[in-house]
Amino acid sequence: MSHFDSVDVPVLDQRNSLAFQFRLRTLMCSVAACSALFATMMFVGPFWSLAISFVGMIVGAHVAGNAIGTSLRSRATGRRTRAVPSVPTAVSGAPKPRLQHRTRLGKLTTVFTLAGAACGVLVGRLLFSVVDRGQLTLADWLLGLASFAVIAGWLGFMASSFFRIGCVPALVCFFARQRREADERPAV
Numbered sequence: 023m024s025h026f027d028s029v030d031v032p033v034l035d036q037r038n039s040l041a042f043q044f045r046l047r048t049l050m051c052s053v054a055a056c057s058a059l060f061a062t063m064m065f066v067g068p069f070w071s072l073a074i075s076f077v078g079m080i081v082g083a084h085v086a087g088n089a090i091g092t093s094l095r096s097r098a099t100g101r102r103t104r105a106v107p108s109v110p111t112a113v114s115g116a117p118k119p120r121l122q123h124r125t126r127l128g129k130l131t132t133v134f135t136l137a138g139a140a141c142g143v144l145v146g147r148l149l150f151s152v153v154d155r156g157q158l159t160l161a162d163w164l165l166g167l168a169s170f171a172v173i174a175g176w177l178g179f180m181a182s183s184f185f186r187i188g189c190v191p192a193l194v195c196f197f198a199r200q201r202r203e204a205d206e207r208p209a210v
Contacts, residue, residue: 131182138178139171146170 059078063071146167150158158166 128186130186131179134178134182134185135175136178138181139175141178142170142172142174143167145174 059074063074066074146169149170150163150166154163
């Protein structure tokens, strides 16, 4: 009797395994498919390569989503629970949850966003005037300036959010302390 005969080794059920597993044949087919894809992309050029990649990513995400959904459904228990509404029902007198309140952005956020977009257009204009050697068309200029405006506008929006979260409460605390110290000083 050998040592291996006396040891009980648990056998793993491959259907319940959560890890992604593949065989050598799958790996070789994947490498061959990628090679064919890259060769095709070199042949058709950059625009169609981008289109092929985009369609491939969409198909891959669709297949992965179906596979994940199927595996989750197969592992689900047989009992069903009553669906819970995502929005709580209104109880008379109960306040609305905070996320259901609608608030405006405010003038500060609008000003920061528009100022950021304007600065983005100016920086884009400056960079394009340095880079352009007569090769850029009007469409290139417009697309580039619009991209700079969107990115800088987003940065302005983010800066206004940080300003409202951090600086405004700090200023309120500072002025409240100044007022409190002024009230505590003895009158001369």
